[in-house]
Amino acid sequence: MIKERIATKENVADFLKKANAQLEQMQNALHINGEAIMLGEFVTIKRYCQLFNIEDTQVVSNWIKRGIIPAENIREIEELNGIKLIKAVAYK
Structure with missing residues (x-):
C-alpha cells in the first residue's frame, strides 16, 4: 500500500x-488562427533593427517588399493593428 x-x-x-x-x-x-508564434523567434521590425544594428526600419520594410525576407518568416497580426513580426535571423 x-x-x-x-x-x-x-x-x-x-x-x-x-x-x-x-x-x-x-x-x-502568441496563438493566432491556430498557429503558435514563438515570441523568442519572431520580433517586430523595430526590434529587429535594434538586434542587427540597422539604423532605419524602412530598410527592413523594403526587404519585406522586395522578398529578401521570405514570406514564411513574416507574420502579420491583424488583431494587433496589422503589426508585422519577422523571424529574428540575419537576412543580409
Missing part, C-alpha cells in the same frame, strides 16, 4: 512538472 502511494505521488509530481513546462511554453507564444 505504501509503495503504491509513493508511486502515485511520483506520477502526480511528474505530471505536474510536465504540465508546468507546457504552460511556460504556451506563455512564451
